[in-house]
Amino acid sequence: MPPGGLDQRGEQLAALAQLTHERATDPRVADWLATCEQSPTLAADPTSDTAVNLRWWRHQHDRATKLPAALVVEMSRATSAGKAAWAAAREASDFGQFAPSLKRIVDLCREEADAYGVPEGGERWDALAEGYEPGMTAAGVAAVFAPLRPRLANLIARLADAPTPPSDAFTRLKLPRNQQEAFVREVARAIGFDFERGRLDVSTHPFCSGTHPGDVRLTTRFADDNVNDALGSTMHECGHGMYEQGLPTEHANTPRGAAVGLSIHESQSRLWENQVGRSAAFWRWAHPQLQTFFGDQTEGLDHAAVVGAANRVAPGCIRVEADEATYNLHIMIRFTLERALLNADLSVTDLPGAWNAAYQRDLGVKVPDDARGCLQDIHWSMGALGYFPTYTLGNLYSAQFFEAARAALGGAEMLDAQFAAGEFAPLLGWLREHIHAPGRSLTSDALCERVTGQPLSPEPLIRHLEEKLLPLYGLNV
């Protein structure tokens, strides 16, 4: 958007927010829901498609009616201005420029949480998180993160001291963008993204937008000197996209046909990006492809070099550039800080200091400036507090789902052989049946229990990381 469009965009978004809120809270919706809920047939079987839809429509309607229209419009205006202020502040690397906007947004988020109602024994964060991942609470997230953090820290420390880290030669290779693009499009096709029902384009920040299983649009990005950046972004977004394409078309535009929540969505992107895309078996297939797409430019690289480059672990200050292991520490820092902001245990003014201290303590890195510190992510400027943990929950679900898929599909050796042969359809088929087809008929917790037989646990992710990374670094598991 050109700078001159800012005010008008703010008004447009505020008008849309008001219209959407008016429709969502129309008293007739409550009447319709009550009528259906009292029907002896429509809601009798709680597992029926109708009952699923009624439950979610009730959830959405009740939640929407708790928010005053004025607050909805205020929040829309504040985040519209906030995004612009954030972008300018990040450009100037000056948190002070963004602080007043963020203060306003945090205040409105607290109002919003109070309007939704803080659950018994819970906190404001929970009321907001419910909008991204129903059922997620700060206490629940903290309980999952607590055992994960020391084990990740221990793993990262061991890798940092390893005498023979894998080479990063592959990710320092300058490769022409058109060749990179041809390569990642072929990978997208091979793993199962359906281009008849989707597109892949380019943007600064990759994303997946799906309005219907027949029209799923992804973007990726390209770095001159690191094809793994484009590959990882593409496989990640394809994971989101294949989930959207796998949702039941016959239930499109209803909760029954929608994604469960952001954590399960993220589990699908991470599974393809990490469990598949960074595996030795995947590179058995992908490595020979390099010759086709890049010719002589990659001929000096052996299998170990490409697998190693995809799995280098190095603490840094930028979340979206983080490796598979340190990534989760970035999330934990954000979770702690946004929780403190909402509980008024941290003031917006003190955010940069708290951020930088946390990075020094947990990742051992010195944050050089605000742009690479607490201004790096757009989320808070959009009012999205309560969102970040879904990324790490997604990582946990992806590892746990992948273990279940592997067991169901004949074990690690079988799945590895399939990947090495470029056969990803069995895995996608399993995901289609067990994760995609159910839509929102189960909560994330219930889906996890049904699919894996266990509640969500940090063990599979830790197992996955340790069993893969330690040997690559010449260390014992």
Place this chain on the structure above:
Amino acid sequence: MPPGGLDQRGEQLAALAQLTHERATDPRVADWLATCEQSPTLAADPTSDTAVNLRWWRHQHDRATKLPAALVVEMSRATSAGKAAWAAAREASDFGQFAPSLKRIVDLCREEADAYGVPEGGERWDALAEGYEPGMTAAGVAAVFAPLRPRLANLIARLADAPTPPSDAFTRLKLPRNQQEAFVREVARAIGFDFERGRLDVSTHPFCSGTHPGDVRLTTRFADDNVNDALGSTMHECGHGMYEQGLPTEHANTPRGAAVGLSIHESQSRLWENQVGRSAAFWRWAHPQLQTFFGDQTEGLDHAAVVGAANRVAPGCIRVEADEATYNLHIMIRFTLERALLNADLSVTDLPGAWNAAYQRDLGVKVPDDARGCLQDIHWSMGALGYFPTYTLGNLYSAQFFEAARAALGGAEMLDAQFAAGEFAPLLGWLREHIHAPGRSLTSDALCERVTGQPLSPEPLIRHLEEKLLPLYGLNV
């Protein structure tokens, strides 16, 4: 859009059409309008901003309420499917694939015209054209076109027989796309497109979309071997864009701050594309720029060569590739045919034959296939019958406005000297004041009378073409 999204898109558009129609026809709007119209102050002065807005809101509301909601939804579905059918048929160059959709669309257009009401002594075409250019009628268009056609035909015939046509060497030069892009961006900036309040991107079919004077988005396109294609597209869209940027911001989102209609909009694009961009004076400035942007690649071209290349006249079968003179014949053919379709003087089945015969008769070209014949334009597949003549009316207005501007700004010599020095601000300033600032406070006719002192006439366009083209072809005016 991926093919899989087609049905869902159709449903989305139909739902939006229905919602928009519901709001436009809300009975409360009629009450509000009646109250305001009876106010002794609000509408007392018919030239006041309020009176202008009330008149247009009344016009829009009355027009919307004449259409049954079911017809609006039907038309949305039919054109949504129609665009897809058209694209597939054009790809296959097979009109038969599109014919059933077009038949349905023409039938719905006839229904729509009947719902709007055919004006006394008028025809169905008029009722539809009112939506694109208020006040435009088929009889009125025919009366303007009648004297234009033989004089254009005569001019084109003289040019075709000229012994020394200008060289087309410049438009056969292959120039790198990134250099072309830098060049056209500089031209856009120089003529006055404000990049603080707009963007320029790339698309297959160039367009201008403006939602507010502060956010005007243009696209252009690039041909490897014809930089004039990109230059013409860019200047054309900049003309649309500078009109949008020049509309009064304080009246944004009301008729008072909106463009008059499509003809006046097109007059602004054509004025910059043709009256400016194809003039010898413009090239006095632009020619030395070529050295900066293309270096040695263009050094063999003298001033006469670049001006000549911009002004080659050659009948062909594609409208959007047509030169300034033959372009209007393409429009006249479309007008005659769509009028006949709406009057049921021509059946959809007979369209390709009638099209090809008209091209042979009026332009002397043989249409090789449907793709380059009656399938070349998207308009009818969108239900836009009654639209095409606004393009030629825009050409006529542009020539007439330009004569008025030239007289007001000190005459041809003065304006030429400004262009040659890269000074386009005086012309833009005149357009801002006389054409842009009034918004929709006057009709096209009234604006033309006020600005030029005359009703719309074919004379200025004919003068412009004859006085420029004949000497370039070594002929006497």
